[in-house]
Amino acid sequence: MIKKTACLLLIILQIFLLSGCWNYRGLNEMSVVIGIAVDKAPDSGNYQLSFEITDISTPIKDKGVQSKIVESEGKTVFDAVRNAKKRIHNKLYFGQTQLVVFSNEIAHSEDFSGVIDWFLRDGELRETICVVISQEKTAREIISSKGIGQSIVSNEIRQIVETDEDATASTSAVEFYQVFNILRAEGKSLTLPEIHNVVNNDETVIEVNGTAVFKENKLVGYLTSDESKSFLFAIDEIKGGVLTVSSEGDDRDDISLEISKNSTKRSFDFKDDKINVSIHTDTTVFLDEAMVHNNALDDKQTAALEDAAAAKLENDITLVIQRVQSEYGSDIFGFGNMIYKKDFRLWNQLKDTWDEQFIALEVDVSSDVHIVNTGEIEKS
């Protein structure tokens, strides 16, 4: 009996000893970081980090979760992260971080794979964080602006960027682990979404503004939103967006086609020491707007419209490829990677001179567009 009681007592005692955590951290003891902006101090060369943290001091009921900005500076990225502790008594918590904004200056002048190292190495941050480049002078300006749909702008940016491919097709979202992979991939260069500030209803808000183009580890330039759409066509990442064409064949576009489905086939052939790449896009669209007076489309008109759209698409894709070839010389389309994956022996021969070959590459673009419906209106 005594033995039993003693055992029971010991077990009860364990409740106090074994429950809880070794290092308990409550919500009141941490600041949840949603977004991080990485800048470089112009004079000292230190990293300046700005963290958008949730502000749980205000009542959430009336206004939703508000955010605050904490800034810090340090010799390395992590040094700056820890230095934030000098200004805020809570330790920053990165488990919920959604977004990292890099200033274009850092992307221009520094080895990008070095700058992102801490973000991948630290166990608290997730590998699926969204990465964007700021087109403003600093990255801080992006996360300190106001969100329209959400009070925490980092959340909003992430959602805009992630759903962009489906609706507007103006940039291509890349997650952190993919950045790591692409920077180490054969014959492929990195692109990241770029964000700038615009004035909307007298307030400064953010807007997605195309794609930042990297060459090896450094930022070399930008594609506009329209060019990004053609770029997405070329890499088979397009899932939505609008194609505008002119019904008269002039400069004024008056027909809107909504992209419903697209598949891009890419191939290459190697003849006489020259690589030829061909791209074929096959797009299904809905006619969603016709700003001209017309009758119900008959076969012939539909065919003409489809041809016009296809011709425009071919032209657009060719133009963006040519611009990237001549201005940036960076294989963001992953043509080299395609060769590597299909025929790595050939790639091993080409790889040393790929930069020059890419610039001189002949790309043959052909497009098919199919209009499958015209919305709710038969004729206008």
Add this chain to the structure above:
Amino acid sequence: MQKEMISARQMFCIIIMFIFGSSVIMGVSSGAAQDSWMSLLLAAVFTVPMLLIYARIIKLFPEKNLFEIIEMLFGKIAGNIIIILMVWYSLHLCALVLRNFSEYIQIVSMPETPQLPIMIAMILVVVYMAKSGIETMGKWSIAMLSAVFLVVIITILFSLNKMDFTNILPFMENDFKSIAAGAFRLYAFPFAETVLFLCLADAMKKKDSPRKLYLYALLFSTVVLLLVILRNLFMMGPGMVGASYFASYVAVKLIDVADFFARIEGFISMNFILAGIIKITVCLMAAAKGTARLFGINNYRKLLLPVSLLAVALSAIVYKNVMEMIDFLRFYTYYAVPFQVIIPLTVWIAAEIRMHKRKLA
């Protein structure tokens, strides 16, 4: 004391859990980038002859364990030397797995907790499991194997939307030599580690065919490990797989279905704990049985606690840091050869000669 016996099915599950042990987590690294799945298949092929030898030894001496067999074949003195070697191997392996486990916990989830409490918590469970006997372990394995398997399947299903199947291209970029080198590494860890089951063979019934058991377990675990390798590769690409210590963990971290079904990497830790417990228990049991034989103690269970303390102490000093742990895998391939190949081979040859003589006589 009555001898414990387990069914073939239970043994099958224990062997599979043992092979999963740390490899489901470590993501089975072979160093052959996108060709590592070929290394895995090749490793499975390499393993078959060794497993046949192990099975033959068990068949020749039914309901006896390796230590008894060794003593019978080589006599007291030579036998004891071999037993000491095998005990060292199981003890060392026990410590290595324990360390893998605590390093993993420290890196991914509890950076501020010292490793020792984690190891002690783990080893207490393991000792409890070993004390409860191999029968209990067998039943437990049946239940938990389905949990582990389910997690692998679930993570694969939920990661389908993020998989990039072109990651497997180009085929055979690595030459045959490096694929084979990767295969040897996988052969030594985890497949041929099943040599430790020779030490538990006395719990196997005479009528169960050890050959079938070993080969089916090998087949099943190869298929699941293949799924794991391909999941990691399709999710992350060869670059990231090669760069991560715990590839499976990172791959599952990427799962995100409609912003809703995400952050399920805890499942992977669960897998590791479940399979890791079995692996450590088997090592510990083998070590305790060998020690008992060495000192002529009848009941090996008395030795579980002292041997487990040795294992904890050893695991605290085997590596300085995680870099060393990963680096050691390279040497392990060679280090394990005497225990995985030479000793079983000697035992087998001696056993065949003895059987032959007996038949003649």
